[in-house]
Amino acid sequence: MDDALDPSALQAARERLGEAREEALRRWDSVQSRVEDLRRDRAEEPADDEHDPDGPTLSSEWTMAEAQRGVVESAIAEIDAALARVEDGRYGLCLRCGRPISPERLAARPSAATCLDCARRASRSPR
Template identity: 50%
Template sequence: MTGGAEADGSARERLLALRATTEARLAALGGTFEEVVAASEDTNADDEHDPEGATIGFERAQVVALTVSAQRTLDDVDAALERLADGTYGTCQSCGRPIAPARLAARPTATLCVDCAQRARR
């Protein structure tokens, strides 16, 4: 990554802040999931036939999806911290060019430059 130690320190701070936020979100989601499960155990709901059952099932699925997303973010942050440690952070994994600082500020876990990310989406 261009910019030296100061830029690396700033990137590390952003990544660690994102990691802390994501860990807190995961902890909250774990509690939410347990609350949804506990709420469904306290009722005599039949998910298949009871109109409320679909709501309970939806809530469980939503919490699971949010948990998977948060875990993926945590994995991405850890991978970015590894790239920072080995000196490859801020280098596009596709073309090898530097990733723009503005992109890294917006997406600290980015692995692709804007051009390569656009090509990957097509």
């Protein structure tokens, strides 16, 4: 079958994913140090500043930083999964419908696990 990407396209995908992974790890480091700074600040603050009227409270910044860390962690997991698919020959095929993912989509998002149709369907479907 000729659905799978050819070896040079796979090699290019592997390199792009490797770069994306390093970038994500750098982002993780900076978000993680932000989380740790906030944790330290929070430890020094009085316990009841939850309703500070002077702007965002430490706890909301903390929540945001933790949410960002979660986003970066899932991006890394997505990249790792894509790298695993490169190795076992399923890279570039939609995990939901099995059809090839368009080269344009892979170029924009090398870690894409589904084709655009399936991604749209998934984001539309009610939870």
